[in-house]
Amino acid sequence: MDLNLDAPHSMGTTIIGVTYNGGVVLGADSRTSTGMYVANRASDKITQLTDNVYVCRSGSAADSQVVSDYVRYFLHQHTIQLGQPATVKVAANLIRMLAYNNKNMLQTGLIVGGWDKYEGGKIYGIPLGGTVVEQPFAIGGSGSSYLYGFFDQAWKEDMTKEEAEQLVVKAVSLAIARDGASGGVVRTVIINSEGVTRNFYPGDKLQLWHEELEPQNSLLDILNAAGPEPMAM
Amino acid sequence: MTFTVPIDNGDSVRIAEEESQRTLYPYVTGTSIVAIKYKDGVLMASDMGGSYGSTLRYKNIERVKAIGKHSLLGASGEISDFQEILRYLDELTLNDNMWDDGNSLGPKEIHNYLTRVMYNRRNKLNPLWNTLVLGGVKNGKSYLGMVSMIGVSFEDDHVATGFGNHLARPILRDEWHADLSFEDGVKLLEKCMRVLLYRDRSAINKLQIAKITEEGVTVSQPYSLKTFWEFSSFHNPTAGAEGSW
Numbered sequence: 001m002d003l004n005l006d007a008p009h010s011m012g013t014t015i016i017g018v019t020y021n022g023g024v025v026l027g028a029d030s031r032t033s034t035g036m037y038v039a040n041r042a043s044d045k046i047t048q049l050t051d052n053v054y055v056c057r058s059g060s061a062a063d064s065q066v067v068s069d070y071v072r073y074f075l076h077q078h079t080i081q082l083g084q085p086a087t088v089k090v091a092a093n094l095i096r097m098l099a100y101n102n103k104n105m106l107q108t109g110l111i112v113g114g115w116d117k118y119e120g121g122k123i124y125g126i127p128l129g130g131t132v133v134e135q136p137f138a139i140g141g142s143g144s145s146y147l148y149g150f151f152d153q154a155w156k157e158d159m160t161k162e163e164a165e166q167l168v169v170k171a172v173s174l175a176i177a178r179d180g181a182s183g184g185v186v187r188t189v190i191i192n193s194e195g196v197t198r199n200f201y202p203g204d205k206l207q208l209w210h211e212e213l214e215p216q217n218s219l220l221d222i223l224n225a226a227g228p229e230p231m232a233m
Numbered sequence: 234m235t236f237t238v239p240i241d242n243g244d245s246v247r248i249a250e251e252e253s254q255r256t257l258y259p260y261v262t263g264t265s266i267v268a269i270k271y272k273d274g275v276l277m278a279s280d281m282g283g284s285y286g287s288t289l290r291y292k293n294i295e296r297v298k299a300i301g302k303h304s305l306l307g308a309s310g311e312i313s314d315f316q317e318i319l320r321y322l323d324e325l326t327l328n329d330n331m332w333d334d335g336n337s338l339g340p341k342e343i344h345n346y347l348t349r350v351m352y353n354r355r356n357k358l359n360p361l362w363n364t365l366v367l368g369g370v371k372n373g374k375s376y377l378g379m380v381s382m383i384g385v386s387f388e389d390d391h392v393a394t395g396f397g398n399h400l401a402r403p404i405l406r407d408e409w410h411a412d413l414s415f416e417d418g419v420k421l422l423e424k425c426m427r428v429l430l431y432r433d434r435s436a437i438n439k440l441q442i443a444k445i446t447e448e449g450v451t452v453s454q455p456y457s458l459k460t461f462w463e464f465s466s467f468h469n470p471t472a473g474a475e476g477s478w
Contacts, residue, residue, distance in 0.1 A: 070238060100313050101237045104257065125291075129260030131283070131313040133291055148288070 012181015014143025014172050015045060015056035017113040018155075019136050020164035023121040023192025024113040027168035028056050029143065029176050030184030041184045050075050051196070053091040053114030054189050058141035059128070064108040067098050088114040092124035092132055100130025109140045115191045143175030143182035150174060165190060165199070173206040259311035259362040261285055263296045264435040265397030266307035266366045267425045269409055270375045270390045271418035274446035275368035277307050278422040280429075281455055282437035289437055297443045299450035301326050304340040304369035305443050306347075309394040310382065311362035318361060321350065340369025340376035344386070352384025364394040370447050393425070396433040401425035415444070427458050 016027040028045040031038055045057050047068045053075070057064035071094045075086050078094075092112040099106060112124040125138035137155055139147050150171060159167065165188055172186045186201040204215055216222060261283045268277040283291030296315070297307040300322050308315040325346060329338050338346075344367040354360050360382045368377045378388040391405040404425050413421065422442060429436045438460070443452040471478065 074239075096313075096316075098238070100317065103260075103313070127261055127285060127290070129311060129313040131261045131311075131316060133283070133294065135291075135293070145288070 012143065012179060013045060013058040013141030014147070014175035014179060014182040015058045015109075015111050015140045016144075016147075016168050016171055017056060017111040017123040017125075017138045018159075018164050018168055019113075019121045019123050020159045020161055022161065023115050023190060024123055025161070025164045025168050026054055026056050026111065026113045026189045026191070027165075027172050028141075028187055029172055029182040030187060031182055032061055033181060038183070043184070044187060046187055046189045048072070049091050049112075050079060050086050050114070052085050052116060052191060053088050053112065054191060054196070055091075055095065056111040056113070056140065057108065058110070059108035060106070063106045064110065067095065067106065067108060067110070070098060071095050085116060087116040087118055088112065088122040088124065089116075089119065092126065092134075095124075095126050096130050096132045099126055103128070103130050111138045111140050113189075113191065115193060117193075121192065139171070141175075141182065143172075143179035146175050146178045147171050161190060161192070169201055170207065173201075174209060176203075177209045177212065259314075261291065261312045262362075262435070263294060263309045263312060263315070264433055265393060265395040265401065265429055266296065266309050266364075267393045267397045267401045267405075267422055267429075268307065268366050268368050268377055268391065269405060269413070269418055269421065270368075270377050270411075271413040271415065273415065274370040274375050274444065275305065275377050276415075276418045276422055276442060276444055277305050277366060277368050278426050278440060278442045279307050279309075280426070280437050280440045282435065282439070283312050284435045287434070289435070292437055292439060293455075295441065295452070297441060297452060299443075299445075299452070300343055300367075300369075301329075301338055302449060303337065303371045303445075304343050304367060305445045305450055306343070307366040307368075307394075307443075308363045310364055314361040314363050318347070318350070318363065318365070322346075339371035340367055340378075341371075343367055343369070344376070344378045344380065344388075348380050348384060348386040351380050351382060351386075355383045366392055366394060368445055370445055373447060396429055396436075397425065400428050400432055404428065423458060427460065430458060430460065 012033055014029045018025045026046050030043045032040040032043045047055050047057060049055055049072050055068050074094050075091055079086050095110055095112055109128055110126045115121050123135055123138050125133045125135055168188055169186050176182045188199045190197045263283060266279045277297050279296040281292060281294055282289055283294040298319060300306050347365055351361060362382055365380045377392060379392045380386045391409050393401040408421055419442060426440055430438055438457045439455050441453050441455055
């Protein structure tokens with residue numbers, strides 16, 4: 001079995017961005033793979049661009065890192081010149097500029113999400129090639145293939161913050177269940193007028209899906225479960 | 234290979250020169266555009282799909298846009314390149330307006346500009362991966378033309394891109410005539426779009442029809458067409474079959 005440890009680091013990934021009544025929720029898995037080996041099982045794929053705009057990264061880890069680094073740099077200068085926070089649309093267009101003009105070399109799909117005082121919560125999808133699509137919700141990465149049907153059914157307009165985050169966590173968790181290139185923990189970032197909140201959902205805190213079993217410490221615990229339970233842990 | 238990055242003085246800097254760039258393949262694509270001249274101007278129809286390979290990924294992409302007061306541009310092919318073309322045209326119309334001389338760019342001028350852009354990109358082996366349909370009305374005269382990604386450019390009474398060439402144009406050749414009313418024109422386009430919906434895998438059932446007349450541009454709201462499945466031979470095609478067919 002060839003692990004191909006020299007393969008470029010790729011974030012197979014599942015990334016999601018969802019608008020709700022008042023802001024946006026961004027979500028992602030945490031697996032970075034080199035070939036078949038999991039190089040990082042706890043990556044953070046939701047990267048800050050400004051105080052109010054974040055980006056979910058998928059595809060080549062290197063490409064997505066360098067693009068978001070450049071855009072963070074440009075946005076920083078833009079904010080100084082503008083004298084107020086950058087808008088989500090400007091961030092998305094800067095990403096588009098790099099993605100489109102270097103389309104032959106880059107292999108990264110991005111979801112830009114944030115909140116500004118003019119438009120409120122907004123999500124922009126920027127797939128391979130550099131198309132920009134403003135959407136009420138966006139999905140990306142290899143794991144997203146398994147979520148098109150799910151979102152077609154489960155998505156609705158004007159969700160609350162709690163409903164939106166639950167939807168995102170459920171969706172990433174479902175994708176992790178079926179996509180070998182996605183895994184680890186579910187990270188979410190909620191952005192609204194009040195600020196930014198980061199959340200962390202480890203694998204064992206997630207709902208179990210089809211043919212998944214409740215995790216145990218050991219077989220021995222199962223075998224001994226007939227009698228009175230020993231002290232936990 | 235060159236990585237292009239803007240620097241502080243407004244220029245772009247190229248890092249690490251190597252062999253020249255070329256676009257190899259499209260990623261997010263739009264399918265057919267169908268357009269016809271009618272009594273008052275031009276009608277143009279397209280669906281709202283953006284495909285990502287075989288996945289019908291985006292279902293709300295507007296592929297027909299107004300350009301100035303007198304023209305309508307529809308595009309099939311790579312959506313990011315269409316978005317770039319719209320930026321070029323924004324710049325063109327802005328510069329034209331700055332003359333403030335009462336003149337405005339008509340469809341013939343826009344079509345010519347696009348032809349030059351597409352052909353010159355083709356010559357550099359770095360095409361904009363689109364087939365464009367340009368329709369418009371200026372000073373009472375209707376105009377309808379097309380430019381392909383290799384710079385082939387022509388005008389006609391009815392045009393179609395992609396699958397539309399094969400499925401819609403035969404219908405239009407038979408049923409189009411001069412001075413169609415708005416209602417007949419829309420019905421004709423819908424007939425073409427329905428066939429495309431049946432037979433083009435990348436078509437989706439959500440379309441817009443745009444109209445341009447001397448008065449200006451109107452793009453309809455998105456809507457869906459009814460489809461027909463009640464042919465008797467559809468009900469039980471394998472009834473008398475031996476085996477699978």
